[in-house]
Amino acid sequence: MIYPGPLKLEQRLKTQKNYCRFNLINGAAYMCLGETIIVLFAIKLNAPNGMVAALSACIYFAFFMLPVGKIVAGKVGAARSQAVFWTIRNFVAIGVAASSLTAYLGFPTLALVQIFVGACLFYGLRAAGVVMAQPFIGDMATESERPQLLGNSAALFYVGSVCSLLMIWAVLSWNESISAITCIIVWGAMLGWTSTYFIRQMDESPAMIKAARKPLMNEFRKVWQIAEIRKLLPAMFTATLAQIMLGAVSMLCVKRGLGVSDRAALYFSLIQFLSCCGVSYLSAKLLRRIGPRKSIFMSFSVILTVGILWLLAPLKMNYIYVTTIFILVGGAHIVNSNATTAYYLQITPDQFRVAASMLTSVVTSVLAGLAGMLLSSSAFRIIDARLTDWEPMNRFKVYFTFALILLGMLSFLIWRLPEKKTKTNK
Numbered sequence: 001m002i003y004p005g006p007l008k009l010e011q012r013l014k015t016q017k018n019y020c021r022f023n024l025i026n027g028a029a030y031m032c033l034g035e036t037i038i039v040l041f042a043i044k045l046n047a048p049n050g051m052v053a054a055l056s057a058c059i060y061f062a063f064f065m066l067p068v069g070k071i072v073a074g075k076v077g078a079a080r081s082q083a084v085f086w087t088i089r090n091f092v093a094i095g096v097a098a099s100s101l102t103a104y105l106g107f108p109t110l111a112l113v114q115i116f117v118g119a120c121l122f123y124g125l126r127a128a129g130v131v132m133a134q135p136f137i138g139d140m141a142t143e144s145e146r147p148q149l150l151g152n153s154a155a156l157f158y159v160g161s162v163c164s165l166l167m168i169w170a171v172l173s174w175n176e177s178i179s180a181i182t183c184i185i186v187w188g189a190m191l192g193w194t195s196t197y198f199i200r201q202m203d204e205s206p207a208m209i210k211a212a213r214k215p216l217m218n219e220f221r222k223v224w225q226i227a228e229i230r231k232l233l234p235a236m237f238t239a240t241l242a243q244i245m246l247g248a249v250s251m252l253c254v255k256r257g258l259g260v261s262d263r264a265a266l267y268f269s270l271i272q273f274l275s276c277c278g279v280s281y282l283s284a285k286l287l288r289r290i291g292p293r294k295s296i297f298m299s300f301s302v303i304l305t306v307g308i309l310w311l312l313a314p315l316k317m318n319y320i321y322v323t324t325i326f327i328l329v330g331g332a333h334i335v336n337s338n339a340t341t342a343y344y345l346q347i348t349p350d351q352f353r354v355a356a357s358m359l360t361s362v363v364t365s366v367l368a369g370l371a372g373m374l375l376s377s378s379a380f381r382i383i384d385a386r387l388t389d390w391e392p393m394n395r396f397k398v399y400f401t402f403a404l405i406l407l408g409m410l411s412f413l414i415w416r417l418p419e420k421k422t423k424t425n426k
Helices: 009-030 036-044 049-076 078-097 099-104 108-129 133-140 146-174 178-200 207-213 216-224 227-257 262-312 319-347 350-386 392-410
Strands: none
Touching (some): 009 133, 036 049, 036 178, 036 227, 049 108, 049 207, 049 227, 049 350, 078 099, 078 108, 078 178, 099 108, 099 178, 133 146, 133 207, 133 319, 133 350, 146 178, 146 262, 216 227, 227 262, 227 319, 227 392, 262 319, 262 392
């Protein structure tokens, strides 16, 4: 519901509670298609490594649908807009599940196209739904409340994810067929529809609609005058690219580099999300103790360590070693996500938050997603075509060498983030 004026304490607490409940159920729904399951699904349908790597970047590239979300939010508000897009995206999930039927009918190439387009739309509708997410958090929580809200909501998302993964693990332990994965995706869509109930219970101030209706070009110019934003954009681009090229590809490496079963792959996904869940609670304390800037530095250093560990990894499965890698992948991801959000809210004046949110999303998600998609898929196509006689794990080590060299060259964009906010013209 949209209330006149800023939200009062009671309204803020109610909205924060529903936001956390939504994240819990949304986490459970998301794991039934996002990241791990869609990778396993594509591999089941014999997708090449290049396409699987590109799928991992879709979640970032799909932010190209942000303008659609802004238009709808300007008409119905942040919460109702997200509910609309969440409903549609779960219908799209059903379409992705139907690609197994397309393959069964004898159209394997069409099935892969159906998965890729469906994934882009699934993530794109998510992006449209959360176009006002950062300003909405600023609306529902004061500056002192935000670190706890960010930590708790993210932790609950990952609690839901872990519970969902345990259910998926049980199902695939019994049956690893394409039909089983199809049923998991359909179940996730049903959970996704359920989560929209809590979105509709959230309150917001009229500032959300007013902010969504503002013309963007003039706002973009004003946002660009903020020195910290000009340095945050390339830093977030680099951090996101690192997550795509090192973190997201780790699951593909485990599945095809080390040749593990679906159940083993889910074990490592479970480890990653348990790490996200645990670190989410710790991230609030970390942000208070060392600040968002140093937290960003820390998360980037950890994700680079992931690439180094893959270079040094044995050619045969070592569960303790690979478990350590996925713990680091999960921790780096959640610290980076919470730290960049906190840094963004810290340096951006309230009246520019929508424009700044869209600008950062376009640069750091769409461009980083497109770059990650092209770089990862191209690298795998070249490696798989020219190093056919090499062991699968050695081919992945060539890929991680390339990724580390590239990210090392871009790392200066992370280290130059400024410490304090400078005065700007408002």
